[in-house]
Amino acid sequence: MSPLVLFHLAALVLLALGLYGLTSRRTLVGMLISVELMLNGAGLALVASARLTPASDELGQLGALLVMGLAAAEATLVLAMVLVAVKRTGTADSDRLAELKG
Numbered sequence: 001m002s003p004l005v006l007f008h009l010a011a012l013v014l015l016a017l018g019l020y021g022l023t024s025r026r027t028l029v030g031m032l033i034s035v036e037l038m039l040n041g042a043g044l045a046l047v048a049s050a051r052l053t054p055a056s057d058e059l060g061q062l063g064a065l066l067v068m069g070l071a072a073a074e075a076t077l078v079l080a081m082v083l084v085a086v087k088r089t090g091t092a093d094s095d096r097l098a099e100l101k102g
């Protein structure tokens with residue numbers, strides 16, 4: 001098996017673990033960690049594809065930087081929303097946040 005296939009399988013495992021964590025977690029911080037895991041899988045796939053194919057290495061590194069910037073922006077926005085939700089409701093449990101108050 002070629003190294004590219006192995007890297008893509010590792011990225012697919014990261015994506016699957018992140019998707020499983022996103023659907024099974026109840027807290028918003030756990031969901032955030034799962035999304036970060038999925039983005040790391042995407043970055044791994046980009047860098048491995050650029051490194052192990054005739055494409056330029058700089059293009060893969062630029063794509064990975066874009067994914068890292070997206071992950072950082074997503075993390076700051078979600079953490080700000082979690083802080084507001086906890087301040088208003090007193091919990092970070094997504095099931096309780098989904099219920100409407102009368």
